[in-house]
Amino acid sequence: MTLVNLNLITDLQMFGAAEVNACVSCGNCTAICPLADNDATFPRRFIRLAQVGLTDDLVASKELWTCYQCGMCTNRCPQEADPAEFMATARRYAIAHYDKSGIARILYTKPVLGALITVVAGLFFALFFASIHGTQDTQSLKLFDFIPYPVIHTMGIVLMVVVALFSLLGVGLLARDIAKRDGVTWGSLFGSGAAWKRTGKALWYALGIESLGQKRYREDCADDDPVEPLYKRRWLIHALTIWGFLGLLAATTINYGMDVFGLKATGTWVPIWYPVRLLGTIAGLSLMYGVSWFMVFRAKKLGETWKDSKPSDWLFLVLLWITGLTGFLIEIALYLPSAQVWGYWVFLIHVAVAMELVLFLPFSKFAHAMYRPVSLFFYGLAREKVDQPA
Numbered sequence: 228m229t230l231v232n233l234n235l236i237t238d239l240q241m242f243g244a245a246e247v248n249a250c251v252s253c254g255n256c257t258a259i260c261p262l263a264d265n266d267a268t269f270p271r272r273f274i275r276l277a278q279v280g281l282t283d284d285l286v287a288s289k290e291l292w293t294c295y296q297c298g299m300c301t302n303r304c305p306q307e308a309d310p311a312e313f314m315a316t317a318r319r320y321a322i323a324h325y326d327k328s329g330i331a332r333i334l335y336t337k338p339v340l341g342a343l344i345t346v347v348a349g350l351f352f353a354l355f356f357a358s359i360h361g362t363q364d365t366q367s368l369k370l371f372d373f374i375p376y377p378v379i380h381t382m383g384i385v386l387m388v389v390v391a392l393f394s395l396l397g398v399g400l401l402a403r404d405i406a407k408r409d410g411v412t413w414g415s416l417f418g419s420g421a422a423w424k425r426t427g428k429a430l431w432y433a434l435g436i437e438s439l440g441q442k443r444y445r446e447d448c449a450d451d452d453p454v455e456p457l458y459k460r461r462w463l464i465h466a467l468t469i470w471g472f473l474g475l476l477a478a479t480t481i482n483y484g485m486d487v488f489g490l491k492a493t494g495t496w497v498p499i500w501y502p503v504r505l506l507g508t509i510a511g512l513s514l515m516y517g518v519s520w521f522m523v524f525r526a527k528k529l530g531e532t533w534k535d536s537k538p539s540d541w542l543f544l545v546l547l548w549i550t551g552l553t554g555f556l557i558e559i560a561l562y563l564p565s566a567q568v569w570g571y572w573v574f575l576i577h578v579a580v581a582m583e584l585v586l587f588l589p590f591s592k593f594a595h596a597m598y599r600p601v602s603l604f605f606y607g608l609a610r611e612k613v614d615q616p617a
């Protein structure tokens with residue numbers, strides 16, 4: 228039985244979407260949206276779902292995550308109902324809905340308490356590492372003598388287990404709800420050779436074509452920033468951020484693997500051109516480039532996409548930026564001829580902020596990195612069903 232939530236619009240407005248009540252369902256926004264199609268019609272339909280209080284239909288929608296918030300719909304809305312902001316708000320609401328800890332809701336709707344939690348978490352990590360720090364070699368920078376690697380490693384594992392539990396729960400519930408809504412069953416995914424093929428193609432669409440290749444963002448949303456030079460295009464900045472993040476993840480994993488298999492102990496000095504170091508450096512530059520532009524766009528409130536930033540949007544960007552910046556400062560310190568005392572303290576900040584970044588993954592804007600690919604998988608599946616019935 229579908230339950231009607233009479234407070235849905237009011238609740239949503241705590242997450243943003245201040246103007247949504249002005250919508251008269253004319254449909255202009257859906258007509259202009261370059262990403263709405265037969266398999267995903269929005270944003271008018273979603274505003275209507277909110278107006279009639281259908282929470283479950285709203286949050287369990289793959290369409291929410293196919294929108295890239297270009298703002299074209301808002302520019303065309305005769306009522307100034309700001310449908311682009313509504314879509315962003317509905318995504319925040321969905322993240323909070325699927326986060327069973329309640330932290331995401333606090334971060335989105337109680338900015339002062341959210342800021343306090345963020346500061347306390349950051350201070351906790353910083354003070355903890357400061358309390359256990361070891362010696363500072365002044366001849367060469369020995370970072371893991373200052374903060375022991377086993378402590379960082381153990382703390383990282385504990386954090387990742389906690390974060391993985393919340394993340395898998397949220398993503399699992401979203402996948403279950405979209406599957407139910409779209410009539411996707413295990414049989415339709417894996418019940419035959421054709422079903423396997425369709426599932427594989429949907430997976431490739433979600434992870435390869437869209438998440439890595441940014442195809443629709445690049446091609447279909449391109450006409451909202453036609454005058455921007457390539458280096459400032461939103462899809463490229465978004466892609467460089469993703470590629471940078473994945474590159475850093477790969478470098479960290481390879482480093483860890485080399486340590487486990489006895490090929491290179493973590494913390495061993497290597498030249499700048501050493502392949503894994505080079506991968507980390509290029510990926511870090513890519514990430515910093517993307518994140519810095521996003522911060523400039525948000526600070527300047529450029530266009531419809533960036534005019535309304537929530538503190539939790541900033542939290543994600545600021546933590547990423549500090550992690551990147553401190554990472555580069557450590558790299559500089561490592562290649563200076565003598566050990567710099569500041570290098571040890573920058574390392575401490577770097578580790579503390581990186582831990583905080585991981586901790587807030589399921590509760591901040593960062594969560595869209597998990598929810599969007601899952602939704603795109605179902606979107607890809609819907610397209611495959613139309614094109615090639617099993």
Ligand code: SF4
Pocket residue numbers: 249250251252253254255256257270271274303304305306307308309310
């Ligand atoms: S948001 Fe604006 S354009 Fe879209 S249906 Fe409502 S009134 Fe029309």
Ligand code: SF4
Pocket residue numbers: 259260261262263269270293294295296297298299300301310311314
């Ligand atoms: S912001 Fe852009 S992609 Fe999103 S609904 Fe509006 S027009 Fe479509």
